[in-house]
Amino acid sequence: MTQGPRNPIESVVSSHQKLLDELPFDDTTDFEDAKRGLIATADSCVIRNEDGGVVWDNDSYAFVSGQAPESVNPSLWRQSTLTSMQGLYEVIPDLVYQVRGFDASNLTLIEGDQGVIAVDPLVSAETAAAALDLYREHRGQRPVTAVIYTHCHADHYGGVKGVTTQEDVDAGRCAVFAPEKFVEHLVTEWVYAGGAMARRISYMYGTVLDRGPQGQVGVGLGQTNSTGAITLINPTIEITETGQEHTVDGLRIVFQLAPGTEAPAEMHFYLPDHQALCVAENATHTQHNLLTLRGAEVRDAHAWAHYVQEMIDMFGRTAETIFSPHHWPMWGNERIVEFLSLQRDLYAYMHDQTLRLLNKGYTGIEIAEMMTLPPALEKAWHTRGYYGSVSHNVKAIYQRYMGWFDGNPAHLWQHPPEEQGKRYVEYMGGSAAVLERARKSFDDGDLRWVAEVVSHVVFAEPDNTEAKELLADALEQLGYGAENGTWRNIYLAGAYELRRGNFGTPVSSRSADTLAQxxxxxxxxxxxxxxxxxxxxxxxxxxxxxxxxxxxxxxxxxxxxxxxxxxxxxxxxxxxxxxxxxxxxxxxxxxxxxxxxxxxxxxxxxxxxxxxxxxxxxxxxxxxxxx
Incomplete structure (x- = not known):
């Protein structure tokens, strides 16, 4: 079965128009910020490994511009237009520069007395090296005198050997800073459960999907992950307490630890003499994940809000520039404090309201359907659910406090999916009857129900081509309608496998460099x-x-x-x-x-x-x- 993709149905197109009418698409501030300080773009942003294989291709997203097609949520299209921009950008003259669009994350370069500090050197050594080359082409051959890992996810350390070497680190020519327990948490997240995560990442990031209006358009946090060599050099200096200060290549840097937030080991840092704040991945231009859909430890929304407030208390009175290893910077103290305050309120609201409702007996699934953000958070572009979402974040908060069991005895010892599927199909009168009813639901636009019901048929009868076709069609339409980039990819990846078969795991979480450490x-x-x-x-x-x-x-x-x-x-x-x-x-x-x-x-x-x-x-x- 290799049909598809199909065109969006009317209910999806109508939902897109509703969003166009509700959200402030005439606000172009993010586009002005994202374009500010552009020095140069790469003539071609296709990066290859030593064997000539393509590990990164930002050029494949050239189609993401102009008005959103009917097959993409217009809010996600807007976000992907912003995240697909590439080039070298000046953030603060003669101090902070970013290379954006060379991977899922940004390479930030901070100029010191003798060289440059590389912050969060991308996923792969190849992309990090290419990004550093673009910087050096326009800012000179400065040596890398330090590396800062803000947290323990691969898109913030994996390219380190593209910007420095183990020999330079061992010789003391390059220091490597990281939050305490950086390697410990890296191992527990990416090695112990790495096999399952890698398979699910291929769904979450739409790794094998075609780039295009009916395929992968980005993940909300960036476009996708590169597929080059993931490397690792162990930290030489651990940050163990908030307020810890180091002078690095002539620059004073004050660190703030934020454990248990977007990563179990994470930190922010501030350049007090230049009023510049790096917020790591805890305040970006999207609602983030409290439980990433690839799988991970559940993150602490309460702690997240607390550390954003602490960041405001420590640096908010003086910060004039804010930047992150994802998305684009912001300037101006008043704007920065309001941005951070809304980000704080986002995680605090979801946390507190979920606890309020679970204490009234509602389950995670029920609370996710009930939860509506305050108008100020609904209208702010940077709190929209492009990467995380209210739906799966609320369920994550419930899981953190209450676990997988919702208290209903009927759910304590359920059959596994295949056995459930057989029984559901039998009780509903057989697969033909189920599919007949499901087609009507599809025509009515009740896509969520079609996906749930027809999935039972597929698990009961894996060779039922008719069921797989209908399920693929429903998942595809759900993908077209999704504002969240990872939801879109997961739906479309499911449709892809139903139509074409299992595509396996194109990426690996177990790099040789990581295992060697x-x-x-x-x-x-x-x-x-x-x-x-x-x-x-x-x-x-x-x-x-x-x-x-x-x-x-x-x-x-x-x-x-x-x-x-x-x-x-x-x-x-x-x-x-x-x-x-x-x-x-x-x-x-x-x-x-x-x-x-x-x-x-x-x-x-x-x-x-x-x-x-x-x-x-x-x-x-x-x-x-x-x-």
Whole structure:
């Protein structure tokens, strides 16, 4: 089944017109800010890796201009028009510059006495290098004297080796700043659950969708993620408290920690001598995620609002410029304080009203349907739901406080989707009857119900072509209507797979550079979550891991299907011992032959082989829209 895409139906077109009438599309302030300070654009914003493969193509979004087509929500079209702009921009003369449109995030460059500080160096080394080249072409060959990671998501550190080298960092020529527990949280988010996240990212970002009015137009926070080499250099200086001040390449920088907000490890910083504030990803030109649709820890809306208020208290009286690793800057103290105040109110309102209503007995799904933002927040472009949304953020707040269970006993032990599907279809009179009714609902514009009901048919009868076609059509129309960029991509990606089959996982969360930075305990934990418990619970394996360069020996024990580790001296002999340099440990434990990774093995080699055989690697191509 390879039909589509189809044209938008009347109910979708009508909803777009309603939005055009309600929102202040005549307000062009964001466009003025986004264009301000443009120095130069790249002749072509197509970036390739060493093998010639394209890792970034901003030129493919050239179609995003002018009036919104009927197949794209006009508010999302406006946002994508802004986020698709590319080039080198002057934010503060002779001090702060940004390269925008070279990845999902911005590369901010702050000029110091001897060189330049690189802030949040994009997703990939290739795009970061290209962005730095554009800067140097117009501002000179300044060396990178420091890197600042504002938080622990890949689009804020992954391109670091495109702007500096491990050798320069080790030699002290380039410092790397990050909030405390940066690497710890990076590992728990991107390594432990990285396999599932990578698959879902391909839906969320519409990775394989065609770029065009009936395909991917952006994600609200930017256009998409680049697909080059994700690199990592560990921080050399951790920020451990708010108010911590460092002089970096002649510039005074005051840091503010904001843990548990957009990332579990996140910080803002201020240049007091220049009245310039970097807000990281906690105050951008969109409502952000409290639970990203790729999956992650639920973020704390209450803490988010608190840290924005603290930012106002610390810097709001003097800040004249505000900039972020996403979107475009703003200027003027009064505007900045109002912007931050509305962002604070956004997260505080959703948090407080969700708690008010859950304490009246409403569930997350019910509260999401009831929640309406105050008029001031509804009308502000930067609080619109292009990346996060009121709907899924409210459900996230409910989940944070109450968990997955809504209290209804009928929902405590439900059948899984395939079994539900079979029973629903049978109770509704068979698939033909369901589809007949669903087509009428489709014609009536009740797309949400069509998607829910027909999904049961697809899970009950995976080979039912008619059901897959109708479900794909419904998801496509829901995508056309979505103001949220990631919702659009998820709907359209689902339609794509229903029509063309599983597209797999085009991106990986497990870059070699990231894995090389793991500590031994993090490596053991990463392996522990891959152990097939039922297959291994009758086996006992005692493995000693000797790291001569670290002068440490770990006892790794498989018992009852659980892999544990300790550095305490063992009281019993090991079945097998592996001796390996610490920086080769991950490679040795995951290689078919550990000696190929420079390891030495003594004792019962079959025990090591048994252990390797119990590792159940993530499935990068698991089904989402199909059973």
């Amino acid at each position: 793991l500590t031994p305990p993090q490596i053991f934990d990463a392996l522990a979550v891959q152990i097939d418990g039922p297959r291994s619970w009758d086996d006992v394996i005692k493995l000693d891991v000797v790291l001569p360069d670290a002068d440490t020996t770990y006892r790794v024990l498989l018992r009852n299907g659980v892999l544990t580790h300790t550095a305490a001296p063992a009281s019993t002999p090991a079945d097998v011992t592996i001796t390996v340099p610490a920086n080769r440990l991950f490679a040795a434990l995951t290689a078919a032959d550990p000696t190929d990774a420079g390891a030495q093995i003594s004792g019962d080699g079959s025990a090591l082989a048994r252990l390797a055989g119990y590792i159940d690697a993530p499935d990068p191509d698991f089904e989402i829209v199909m059973p």
